[in-house]
Amino acid sequence: MNSSSSDIVVVGGAAIGSATAYFLKAVLGYAGTVTVVERDPTYAFSSTTLSAASIRQQFSTPENIRMSLFGLEILRSLEERFGPGADVGFHEGGYLLLxxxxxxxxxxxxxxxxxxxxxEIDLLGPETLRQEFPWLNVEGIASGAYGRRGEGWFDSHSLLDLFRKAAREAGALYVRDEVVGVEHGKGWVEAVRLKSGGRIACGTLVNAAGPQAxxxxxxxxxxxxxxxxxRSVFVVRCRTPLPRMPLLVEPGGIYIRPEGEVYICGGAEEERGEKRADGDFDVDYSLFENAVWPALAAQVPALEELKLIRAWAGHYEYNTLDQNAIIGPHPALPNFYFANGFSGHGLQQSPAAGRAIAELITTGRFQTLDLSVFGYQRVIDDEPVFELNVI
Structure with missing residues (x-):
């Protein structure tokens, strides 16, 4: 068995794992060794790269809003942080929740x-909505929350690449392998075992394994x-122009947003009674025909004439307790850190989560944002922190 050691092992090298490594090495200047174990460096099936890649502040929990605002700050200062030409194609098209x-x-x-x-969210009544978006059917709509600034979408691959490259340049080591075992005893993680047969002794383990967390x-x-x-995502084309369309979420939770000359949409999954999706990446086309298309056509009449171009399915790390992040150490295993359970908003919160974990490891406490509300203790106590704006 090949054996090595690392002060910190990060399990999972997608957005949250790479953001953690970036903040540890490139920002906080952590002098110890950081090893990121990623089983698929192509990220072909990663939640990060298969997501709808958007950012919003329209949450009901203050800490979620603060995490998103921190992510927005990162998106607006890419060249300052990562150098000239750093770009993720951030389009501040806004969110509109009806x-x-x-x-x-x-x-x-x-x-x-x-x-x-x-x-920066505006609350709009039906008449204002009609004036702002003439293509929108406001019958039955009582109100809409519209983020004119600070909300929109971007390229997930590009953000991941920036974090990953900067982390590696600052000294983080990326290993292509899969963690298949965690050695622990007397209240302490001692090492991880790898699928290749290797073993990495470690002082700290960060669980950033996404859906496999x-x-x-x-x-x-x-x-x-x-x-x-x-979650299935559908790419469609509409014959009629829909000027200034934001990421639109109709009252039932189904969404659509522009992507160049086409649109992406989804959100019809019924969470109650939903099964695990281990290994299942088959698109559920019935969702589009039976739920997504009818709901969108009712809200935007021009969408009655849609052409489905393609679709994909991805996984996200669903927190069955409360669909919110779990961030921080385990009380009984204090060198095992969680950065998990983001339930669909992990990409936009990856900068804040990565920074938070890096601060906890290096200083023992939250510094930039107090995210203690998302600690593991609520799992033990069965005290969920529910988010009213689950999208």
Whole structure:
């Protein structure tokens, strides 16, 4: 068995794992060794690269808003951080969340929280919505929350590449392999075992394994309520121009946004009774025909004439407790750190999560953002932190 050692082992090298390595080495100047173990450096099936790659501040939990605002700060300062030419194609097209009368109070309540956190979100009534977006059917719509600035979409591959390259240049080592075991004893992680037969002794382990995070935690004898869930994304073409379309979310949670000359849409999955998606990357085309298309056509009449061009399916790390992140160490295994369970908003929160984990490891506490609300203790206590704006 090939044996080596590393002060920190990060399990998973996609957005969150690479952001953690970046902040440890390139930003905080951590002098120890950092090894990132990634089983697929092409990221062909990664949640990061298969996501809809967007960022918003329209959350109901203050800490989620703050994490997103931190991510926005990163997106707006790429050249300053990563050098001339650094670009992820960030398009601040905005989010528009629509609500019927039944959901209006929650939308307004969330908007108050967003305003208090400094997010630039406008609350619009039906007539204003009609004027701003003439192609929108506002019948039955009581209100809409519109992020004119700071919300939009970007290229996930490019952001991952920036984090990964900067982390490697600062000294992080990336290893193509898969963690298949975690050696631990007396309240301490001692090493990880690799599929290749290797072993890496470590002082700290960071679980950034995305949809496989629950399995990695189980290797250390820890319970983590995170599992892979499948999400289908559909690429469509519309004959009628829809000027200034933001990322639109209709009251039922189905979304659509521009992507160049086409649009991507989805969001029809029913979470209740949903199964794990281990190894399943087959697109569920029935969702498009039976739910996505009818809902979008009702909200935007021009979308009645759609042409489905292609589709893909990806996994995200679904937190079955409360669909929110779990960030920080395990109380009984303090050198095992979680950065898991983001439930669809991990890419946009990867900068804040990576920074937070790096700060916890190097200083013992949160510095930039206090994310203690997302600590593991709530899993033990069965005290969920529910997000009212789950998209």
């Amino acid at each position: 609500a019927t009368e039944a959901g209006k109070a929650i939308l307004e309540q969330n908007w108050q929280v967003q305003q208090a956190e400094g997010a 629950g399995a990695v935690a189980a290797m250390a004898g820890l319970a983590l309520p995170v599992e892979p869930r499948k």
